[in-house]
Amino acid sequence: MINFSQRLVKRHKLLLALLASGLLAGCASQLDVNQQQLDLAQFVDSSQIATQLTGASEVNWWQQLQSAQLDQLVDDALTMNHDLKTSQLELQSAFARLGAQRAAYLPQGDLAASANRASIDSNITRQSSGVVDLDWQLDLFGRITALVDAANAGALSQAQQLRALQVEVVSSVVKGYVSFQGNLQKQRIIELQIEALRQSIDVLKARVEEGVASELDLNRTYAQLKQQQALLPAISYAQYRDLSTLAVLTGRLASDIQIVNDEQVFSLPFKVQLQKASDAMALRPDISSALYQFSQAYSLSVAASKALLPEISLSSFAGVLSVGNNRLDNSVKQWQVAPRIEWSLLSYPALLAQRDAQQYLSEAAYSAYQSQVLKALSESELSLQLLVKQSEQLNFADARYNYANKAFKQAEAMYQEGQIPYLELLDARQDVLIAQENAVDSTIASLQAKVSAYQAFNGRWSYELVNL
Structure with missing residues (x-):
């Protein structure tokens, strides 16, 4: 389905061409962010990532599970999560600083x-x-404009960090919900096995007394019963852990959240489909x-x-001065306008050092951007694998469960x-139990892998969250 090694050389060349275009920004007074995003989208198209997943829109993808409980949990998380509230306040602060700079x-x-x-x-x-x-400082050489651009970019970066946090919160809610429902299914399987073993023990006791069965059969059955009973505390803890995770994500305590059994999440078709993979990658908030x-x-x-x-x-001032009283009576008017030019020639060594330091930071930020693009591409490939x-x-x-059940x-x-x-x-019963639990674990892992794929290709659906 996916052969990463066959495309590696081609993608490497395309990526180098894409990232090298950022170096050309050194001739401009402002970085063209829109052009960078367009170049990245074209690169993703050329690399043919996730072309096999082209289909319906991925917006509100978790609604494929048709769970009113899950939909409510996602809504609660987006409105009540404390980390999101913190990030939203930080975003408001960033825009306030932008206003101050303007x-x-x-x-x-x-x-x-x-x-x-x-x-x-x-x-x-x-x-x-x-x-x-x-005092009016004239921006003849564009220093104030550059500072405003920096403040604007900082605010937009904070907005993207908020969107990345929303992606993490939504994905974690869906994974936690799937895990909780899976643990409920495993608990039900174990309880059915415990009940079957108890019934077998009652039959075996009577057969031992009649001399038809041996103590060995009875003791082996007891051993299996205790083995299954020993699994229940771990399952109960796993359920509480999932509840606690969901509670934190939705800004509540574990005791305040109630979730009922919802078996249909494992039976409904849940597909990973992307309307446009290039947008899903290029618009990722971590890259932005x-x-x-x-x-x-x-x-x-x-x-x-x-x-x-x-x-x-x-510089200018205008005012009135009154001598002989405190009521501004018989005042004298005065004003002054003074153009001023300042050139910090004696501070040139320090200013040059500051310029060099900031240029190094700019190169470091560019390198971090390159790294983030590579990480995102790698994460998307891994999610597909x-x-x-x-x-x-x-x-x-x-298939294993079907064969074990037949056996x-x-x-x-x-x-x-x-x-x-x-x-x-007893051995055959143990085999079917293990196979059934393994099937449930595989179902949970498959669903969570699909969630991880949507989490990796989040560019389009995460933008829609901003408009909720």
């Missing part, structure tokens, strides 16, 4: 009014004044966040370079006819 385009200043009364050698004097003081962080570092590098140029500003592996294992597990029914009939001893019947 205000640097406008004149800055203050309004002051004062009055004083003094006595020198019994001679009392009074004075009052009112002043408007303004790394790209915006690179854009932020690049803009700060531009601002550090602009700091080497002169700063031109206009896992999807194939779990699908194959599920088929084998189901048990045959052993049961042969035992009734006296063709095999009771211990062989």
Whole structure:
């Protein structure tokens, strides 16, 4: 289905061409984020990742399970999760800082009014004044614009981090729900086996007293009973662990969350389909966040370079001064406009060092962006490989259970006819139990592999979460 090694050389060349295009940004005053995302989408198209999954839209993919409980848990998590609330507040703070940075385009200043009364050698004097003081730094060389671009990129990066956290929360809720329902199924299987073994023990006790069966058969049956009973505490703990995970994700305590048995999640068709794999990859929030962080570092590098140029500003003030009273009566008007140019020539060594430091940080952010793209591609390939592996294992597990169940029914009939001893019947029952538990585990693993695939290809559906 997927042959990663056959495409590795081709993808490596395409990826180098894609990432090398970011180096051309050094000639521009601002990084073209949209072009970078478009180049990445074209690269994903060329690499033909997940082309076999092309189909229906993946938006709200968890609704394929048709579980009202799961849908409610996802909604609760998106509205009540405390980590999401924290990230949302941090995003609001980032946009507030962006607003503060944009205000640097406008004149800055203050309004002051004062009055004083003094006595020198019994001679009392009074004075009052009112002043408007303004300072306007002209952005002739683009330093303020670069700082605004950096603040904007930082806010957008924070927005992408929030979206990445939403992906993690939704995926964890679905995985936790599937795990909980799977543990309920395993508990039911174990309880059925315990009941069957107890019935067998009652029959064997009577047969031992009649001399038809041996103590060995009875003791082996007791041993299997205790083995199954020993599994129940672990299953109960696993269920509580899943409940606790879901409770934290939805901002509650484990005692406040109630989930009932929902067997249909294992019987309904649940397919992994992507409307457009290139968008699902190129729009991933972790890649977008790394790209915006690179854009932020690049803009700060531009601002550090602009700091080497002169700063031109206009300073002015206007006010009134009244001598002899504290009520601004009989005041004298005064004003002043003063253009000013400042060039920190004596600070050039420090400014050059700061520019170099920021350029290194820009290169580091670009390297981090490259790394994130590679990690995302690797994660997507691994998720597809896992999807194939779990699908194959599920088929084998189901076939194993069917054969084990047939063998048990045959052993049961042969035992009734006296063709095999009771211990062989116990072995056949143990085989079908193990096979049934393995089939449930494989079903859970297959569902969670599909969730992991949606988690890896999250670009489109995670954008829809922002509009919920």
